[in-house]
Amino acid sequence: MSRKGKNTEIQQMEVGKTTGAFLTAVLAVLSLTFLFPIVLVFMNSFKSKLFISDAPFQLPKAGTFVGLTNYVEGIRKTGLFPAFGRSLFITVASVAVIILFTSMTAWFIIRVKSAFTNVLYYVFVFAMIVPFQMVMFTMSKTANDLYLNSMYGLVLLYLGFGSGQAVFLFCGFVKAIPLEIEEAAMIDGCSPIQTYFHVVFPMLRPTAVTVAILNAMWIWNDYLLPSLILPQEKGTIPMVIQNLKGGYGSIDMGAMMAMLVLAIFPIIVFYLSCQKYIIKGVAAGAVKG
Amino acid sequence: MQKSMKRYFPIFVLPTLTAFTIAFLYPFIMGIYLSFTEFTTVKDASWVGISNYKKIFLDRNFINALVFTVKFTLVSVVTINTLGFLLAYVLTRGIKGTNLFRTVFFMPNLIGGIVLGYIWQLLLNGILAKFGVTLSFSAKYGFWGLVILMNWQLIGYMMIIYIAGLQNVPGELIEAARIDGATGSQILKRIMMPMVMPSFTICLFLTLTNSFKLFDQNLALTAGGPGRQTSMLALDIYNTFYGRVGWEGVGQAKATVFFLMVAVISLTQLTLTRRKEVEN
Numbered sequence: 001m002s003r004k005g006k007n008t009e010i011q012q013m014e015v016g017k018t019t020g021a022f023l024t025a026v027l028a029v030l031s032l033t034f035l036f037p038i039v040l041v042f043m044n045s046f047k048s049k050l051f052i053s054d055a056p057f058q059l060p061k062a063g064t065f066v067g068l069t070n071y072v073e074g075i076r077k078t079g080l081f082p083a084f085g086r087s088l089f090i091t092v093a094s095v096a097v098i099i100l101f102t103s104m105t106a107w108f109i110i111r112v113k114s115a116f117t118n119v120l121y122y123v124f125v126f127a128m129i130v131p132f133q134m135v136m137f138t139m140s141k142t143a144n145d146l147y148l149n150s151m152y153g154l155v156l157l158y159l160g161f162g163s164g165q166a167v168f169l170f171c172g173f174v175k176a177i178p179l180e181i182e183e184a185a186m187i188d189g190c191s192p193i194q195t196y197f198h199v200v201f202p203m204l205r206p207t208a209v210t211v212a213i214l215n216a217m218w219i220w221n222d223y224l225l226p227s228l229i230l231p232q233e234k235g236t237i238p239m240v241i242q243n244l245k246g247g248y249g250s251i252d253m254g255a256m257m258a259m260l261v262l263a264i265f266p267i268i269v270f271y272l273s274c275q276k277y278i279i280k281g282v283a284a285g286a287v288k289g
Numbered sequence: 290m291q292k293s294m295k296r297y298f299p300i301f302v303l304p305t306l307t308a309f310t311i312a313f314l315y316p317f318i319m320g321i322y323l324s325f326t327e328f329t330t331v332k333d334a335s336w337v338g339i340s341n342y343k344k345i346f347l348d349r350n351f352i353n354a355l356v357f358t359v360k361f362t363l364v365s366v367v368t369i370n371t372l373g374f375l376l377a378y379v380l381t382r383g384i385k386g387t388n389l390f391r392t393v394f395f396m397p398n399l400i401g402g403i404v405l406g407y408i409w410q411l412l413l414n415g416i417l418a419k420f421g422v423t424l425s426f427s428a429k430y431g432f433w434g435l436v437i438l439m440n441w442q443l444i445g446y447m448m449i450i451y452i453a454g455l456q457n458v459p460g461e462l463i464e465a466a467r468i469d470g471a472t473g474s475q476i477l478k479r480i481m482m483p484m485v486m487p488s489f490t491i492c493l494f495l496t497l498t499n500s501f502k503l504f505d506q507n508l509a510l511t512a513g514g515p516g517r518q519t520s521m522l523a524l525d526i527y528n529t530f531y532g533r534v535g536w537e538g539v540g541q542a543k544a545t546v547f548f549l550m551v552a553v554i555s556l557t558q559l560t561l562t563r564r565k566e567v568e569n
Contacts (some may be wrong), residue, residue: 014383031393056415102306133526134548138316160312192297221401238403265530283453
């Protein structure tokens with residue numbers, strides 16, 4: 001929670017005009033170097049593949065410019081649009097089930113005091129520090145045995161993996177909600193399910209946004225888990241980009257650049273349209289974590 | 290209320306717990322057991338005691354990956370946090386364009402590790418080409434390439450957390466110090482840094498664990514090359530599982546050791562920095 005004194009504090013610490021202008025100039029240069037890698041990829045996506053490795057810093061010109069050839073070729077080779085659809089489905093569905101089920105679980109853990117819920121809480125917290133490699137092999141075998149090798153199975157696995165952090169974040173928030181409101185609802189005749197959906201869940205919204213952002217960033221970009229679960233030809237975006245490299249040495253650099261641009265583009269659009277929430281969500285997630 | 294809620298256990302807890310058991314709990318316990326066995330398909334596991342653990346330390350790839358990972362983590366944690374804090378400090382001084390700068394510096398974080406790896410491969414190989422070499426020419430290039438990539442990715446994220454911390458320092462406290470005659474650097478060192486300690490705790494935790502567990506970026510940027518010299522621990526474990534038949538048990542033992550290292554390092558760091566936090 002931000003304080004009332006925040007604005008006055010910033011004013012007190014403000015730098016002088018000249019220093020301010022100087023710092024702005026330094027930061028502007030730094031911003032450009034931050035953007036440069038992305039601009040470079042964009043620039044090269046319009047060049048013939050032969051000229052990308054040899055002269056990556058040259059602008060496309062008459063002899064090297066190939067228009068949209070790389071894009072057409074890359075999309076054909078990778079099946080990028082279906083992969084985009086799968087990535088989108090997996091991310092949206094996983095985030096939705098994570099928010100719904102883990103917030104319910106967190107409420108139960110905090111409100112029902114017992115040795116069992118106590119242990120459950122610590123097991124979820126423990127899961128947060130276990131690296132994926134620890135369960136990589138056994139999890140993919142288990143998923144195989146249970147026929148979870150599909151987009152739907154993947155959603156279930158993401159719920160399982162995401163639940164540690166999500167339960168932790170929701171628990172932190174539920175603790176701060178006054179119990180009286182819920183008791184009043186129950187006395188008025190609400191069942192726990194009605195109480196949850198009409199009273200508790202609306203109050204949890206700020207944390208739900210945080211959980212959604214942290215998980216969406218993770219799941220959309222995740223490579224290893226989907227690559228172990230999904231068949232090669234039905235991959236997500238990180239998978240089709242990695243597959244483009246293939247196992248046989250030479251990469252089609254033109255197609256690679258075009259696919260990188262197409263992979264980055266939606267993220268940047270999404271980021272610019274809700275950056276306020278994303279930055280707030282990340283800050284909030286860190287403060288609670 | 291507790292009583293009526295308890296009956297709803299199947300609705301409130303069971304879905305999460307089922308998924309958690311399938312994706313994490315069962316594989317975790319199974320993983321510990323399998324690290325003491327030899328197997329190829331899990332079902333054919335036969336108990337071999339600690340022999341897998343012994344093999345790890347005779348495996349030069351693993352030792353190399355361990356050294357590489359530790360070096361990489363030390364360098365990245367220092368550079369990312371120094372630069373992230375510096376940027377946060379400057380960007381809470383009310384200079385022009387603050388919001389735009391925050392937006393730009395945070396952006397790389399939304400791009401996935403695989404994509405980041407290929408972006409930097411192009412850029413770094415382009416620069417190295419001027420000297421007639423590539424990223425896979427020497428482990429030194431791969432190392433610094435990964436450090437640069439990781440900095441580019443995480444500086445903005447840490448900056449956001451430090452900004453949140455700096456904004457929570459009460460204005461009155463700084464004002465009081467100023468009236469008492471404290472200089473800017475004294476205020477930074479004596480008041481802001483201690484008050485921002487919770488942010489340091491989180492940022493150190495995130496940079497430490499993310500660097501130590503790095504996989505996607507490693508795979509895309511160097512794939513461990515040349516040879517296996519730039520393989521980090523996560524990639525080495527992956528290669529043991531999926532590149533070497535008959536070594537699955539050793540892979541699982543490596544993973545278990547890896548888990549213990551991550552747990553010990555992150556818990557030690559958390560206790561050490563938590564101790565330095567002050568009540569706000």
